[in-house]
Amino acid sequence: MTAILSIRDLRKIYDGGFEALKGVSLDIEEGEILALLGPNGAGKTTLISTICGITTASSGSVSVGGFDNVAEFRAARSLIGLVPQEITLEPFAKVHDTVSFSRGLFGKPADPARIEEVLRKLTLWEKRDAKIMELSGGMKRRVLIAKALAHDPRILFLDEPTAGVDVELRKDMWEIVAELKASGVTIILTTHYIEEAEAIADRVGVITGGELLLVEPKEQLMARMGQKQLEVQLTAAVSEIPTELGQYNLQLVNGGGTLLYTYDTRAERTGITHLLNDVAQAGLVLADVQTRESSLEDIFVGLVSQGTNSEGSVSGDAA
Amino acid sequence: MNWTAVATIYRAEMARFWRTFMQSFISPVLSTSLYFVVFGSAIGSRIQEVDGVEYGAFIVPGLIMLSVITQSISNASFGIYFPKFIGNIYEILSAPINFLEVVAGFVGAAATKSLFIGVVILATASLFVDLTIQHPIAMVAFLVLTCLSFSLMGFIIGIWAGNFEQLQLVPLLVVTPLVFLGGSFYSISMLPPVWQAVTLFNPVVYLVSGFRWAFFGQADVPVLLSLCAIAAFTLACMGVIWWIFKTGWRIRA
Numbered sequence: 001m002t003a004i005l006s007i008r009d010l011r012k013i014y015d016g017g018f019e020a021l022k023g024v025s026l027d028i029e030e031g032e033i034l035a036l037l038g039p040n041g042a043g044k045t046t047l048i049s050t051i052c053g054i055t056t057a058s059s060g061s062v063s064v065g066g067f068d069n070v071a072e073f074r075a076a077r078s079l080i081g082l083v084p085q086e087i088t089l090e091p092f093a094k095v096h097d098t099v100s101f102s103r104g105l106f107g108k109p110a111d112p113a114r115i116e117e118v119l120r121k122l123t124l125w126e127k128r129d130a131k132i133m134e135l136s137g138g139m140k141r142r143v144l145i146a147k148a149l150a151h152d153p154r155i156l157f158l159d160e161p162t163a164g165v166d167v168e169l170r171k172d173m174w175e176i177v178a179e180l181k182a183s184g185v186t187i188i189l190t191t192h193y194i195e196e197a198e199a200i201a202d203r204v205g206v207i208t209g210g211e212l213l214l215v216e217p218k219e220q221l222m223a224r225m226g227q228k229q230l231e232v233q234l235t236a237a238v239s240e241i242p243t244e245l246g247q248y249n250l251q252l253v254n255g256g257g258t259l260l261y262t263y264d265t266r267a268e269r270t271g272i273t274h275l276l277n278d279v280a281q282a283g284l285v286l287a288d289v290q291t292r293e294s295s296l297e298d299i300f301v302g303l304v305s306q307g308t309n310s311e312g313s314v315s316g317d318a319a
Numbered sequence: 320m321n322w323t324a325v326a327t328i329y330r331a332e333m334a335r336f337w338r339t340f341m342q343s344f345i346s347p348v349l350s351t352s353l354y355f356v357v358f359g360s361a362i363g364s365r366i367q368e369v370d371g372v373e374y375g376a377f378i379v380p381g382l383i384m385l386s387v388i389t390q391s392i393s394n395a396s397f398g399i400y401f402p403k404f405i406g407n408i409y410e411i412l413s414a415p416i417n418f419l420e421v422v423a424g425f426v427g428a429a430a431t432k433s434l435f436i437g438v439v440i441l442a443t444a445s446l447f448v449d450l451t452i453q454h455p456i457a458m459v460a461f462l463v464l465t466c467l468s469f470s471l472m473g474f475i476i477g478i479w480a481g482n483f484e485q486l487q488l489v490p491l492l493v494v495t496p497l498v499f500l501g502g503s504f505y506s507i508s509m510l511p512p513v514w515q516a517v518t519l520f521n522p523v524v525y526l527v528s529g530f531r532w533a534f535f536g537q538a539d540v541p542v543l544l545s546l547c548a549i550a551a552f553t554l555a556c557m558g559v560i561w562w563i564f565k566t567g568w569r570i571r572a
Contacts, residue, residue: 014572052413055572074321074415082413088406097334104327105414147410 003027004079004186005051005155010060012046012210020046022210023060028188030154033181034215035201036190037300043210044190045085048157052082065154078106081153085160085190087140091133095124098132099146106151115150122146122176138169145176156180158189162196174200194297204296208304222296223265230272232259232279233288242282248275265293320423324416328424329431332398336432347386347436348443354382355447358504369506370537375448380531381503382444387437387462388469388498388523392490395429395473400480403570412571418564422474422557429470430463437462450534457542458533464549465526471556478569497523507539522548 005028012021020043028034036044049055051062053073062069064076089098100115119125122142127135132143141161148156158177162170170193177187177200191197197204198218205215214221237256248271251260259279263270279286336343359375366374402408411421444450452458480486501523507515518524519540529545532538538545563570 049572052409054409054412056567077413077415080413082409084406084409086406088409090401090405090407092338097331101327101331102410104330105324105410105416107321107323107415109323 002030004030004065005188006063007047007051008061008063010047010050010062011058012043012050012055013058020210021050021057021060024207024210024212026205026212026215028155028186030186031181031184032202033177033187033189033200034203034205035197035218036188036205036207037192037194037197037296038190038207039192039304042208044207045159046210047207048082048159048188048190052080052157053077078151079154081148081151081156083141083144083148083156083158083161085163087137087144089132089140089143091131093132094128095119095130095132095135095143095146096128098143099124099150102147103150108151114152118146118149121149121179138165138172141165141169141173142176149180153185155186155188158187160190160192162191162193170196194295194300198296206300206303213303218296221299222293227262227294227298228265228270229292229294230261230263230275231288231290231292232261232276232286233257233290234259235285235287238284242284244278244282245275248278321416321420324414325420325423325427328411328421329428332425332428333431335398336428343432343436344439347390347439350386351382351440351443352447354378355444359447369509370535372535372537373448376450377506377531377535378504379441379444379448379450380534381501381527383437383440383462384465384501384523384527384530385498385503386440387433387465388494388526389490390433390436391429391466391469392473392476392494394432395426395470396477396480396486396490397473398425398429399474399477400483400486403477404483408570418561421564422471422560426467426470426474429473430466433466433470434463437466452534453536454533458530461526461530461533461545461549464553465530468549468553468556471553471560475556475559475563478563481569497521502527502539522552525549 005026007024007026010021010024011019013019024043024047036047038044046055050057051064051069053069057070062076065079067076067079069076093101096115096119099119100110100112103115104110116125119128122145124139124142124146127139132140135143145158145161161177162173165173174196177189181187189196189201201218203215204218204221206213233254234257237254238252239256241250241252241259245259248261251262252258253260261272261275263272276286276289355375358378363374363378368374369377399408402411441450476486476489480488500518501521502518503523507518507524507528510518525540525545525548528539529542529549532542532545562568
């Protein structure tokens with residue numbers, strides 16, 4: 001796979017002296033969905049703005065489809081569609097007009113059939129003659145996506161597409177993103193919702209304090225750092241953990257009715273067989289057994305709390 | 320040049336004008352008529368001819384300049400300030416277009432609007448007074464150049480402005496006094512010599528004078544100087560805009 005977007009040592013220091021990006025390097029493969037995960041103020045929007053030309057980089061380079069985003073800005077920007085975080089639409093404009101405007105602005109000739117296709121894909125066709133101010137918040141977000149897609153970009157940036165959006169709409173948005181991926185568009189989205197990254201991303205990048213802590217395939221990240229828990233539910237509650245089971249570092253929860261065993265998925269032996277044998281040996285009767293995987297959230301919280309002092313971070317570990 | 324993008328911005332800006340067409344059309348007609356009722360009939364009948372031109376006719380070029388200058392500034396400044404205010408300027412900044420294309424779209428539309436208003440005022444004025452235009456080509460040239468140069472200035476004001484109050488500030492505090500004191504309604508030869516000299520520092524004097532020459536063949540300052548002045552002003556505005564886009568001043572962090 002070749003990288004469609006290549007970021008090298010990108011730095012941004014704002015006029016006030018605030019360093020929003022501290023040398024970010026990243027390669028993004030064509031056709032993938034990359035989720036940039038990070039708390040507020042991590043540098044996610046600055047990164048996107050710098051790639052798209054809204055903010056000027058202090059140093060470093062960005063190559064889009066092989067074109068430098070400054071020296072060859074026309075070719076580079078033509079490949080990019082941007083959906084901003086805030087709803088920034090002219091309230092009096094009509095849906096169809098504003099989407100057509102976006103296509104023209106990118107120098108593409110008018111193509112009513114293509115605009116209709118985009119509007120239908122985003123279920124906006126019925127609303128094509130409505131003014132922006134007449135639309136719901138969710139519809140407005142769809143208009144922003146339609147505008148970004150109007151010039152047929154190969155890369156789509158979604159800056160917190162589901163911030164402040166209800167659960168149903170969020171699922172809707174995920175479906176749209178999945179469809180876009182299926183049509184071959186490379187998608188980079190920023191989010192601070194872990195479940196969003198977990199649900200739709202192929203790779204996850206964790207950014208905080210202007211540094212990319214790591215970029216890894218989602219499953220690999222979860223497998224590498226994930227822990228699993230085995231819940232052993234007992235038929236009768238116990239007041240304390242039997243001494244025979246001391247070596248397993250069990251927790252007693254649910255009023256003594258459940259034993260919780262935490263193990264590492266990377267270990268050669270998880271110890272589950274021995275544990276269950278020893279539980280039976282101790283005279284306890286099992287009612288039920290289930291396992292729970294740690295979520296990306298647990299991993300994320302762990303990473304961010306370690307902070308930027310982890311010098312050996314895998315920033316730039318790309319493609 | 321990305322002409323599709325230029326035409327797209329131009330059309331979108333003009334669409335706002337057509338949406339409020341009646342306001343755009345009626346207000347200059349009304350204000351021009353009022354000027355003629357007051358200056359043409361009520362007061363004008365008691366004022367003697369200026370440089371051999373009836374006073375009602377004499378003020379027409381100044382009146383057109385007054386409206387065209389204020390309209391150019393307000394149209395262009397609002398045109399670029401509005402997307403800044405709403406936030407959809409991100410689209411302009413991330414599009415594959417350079418500053419010349421952005422300016423051509425926004426300023427072109429703003430200048431078209433004020434040109435239209437200038438023509439409406441001229442047509443309205445011709446209903447009140449007898450007008451013969453001695454140098455029609457020069458008249459059109461001065462009118463178009465004024466629309467363009469002050470739309471460029473408006474564009475700069477729109478980028479500079481941080482709020483709606485500032486958007487009004489320059490037109491109100493700088494441009495209106497300059498236009499009124501620029502010989503719109505009088506010949507600067509009517510002033511005492513000292514004030515005549517001071518007035519020559521007012522750039523609007525050169526515009527009004529040149530424009531009036533195109534109508535009546537008489538000017539306060541040489542026509543060539545007027546042309547040079549407006550050309551220099553246009554170039555200066557272009558220079559400032561080029562610098563704004565190069566440095567990203569107030570538009571690109």
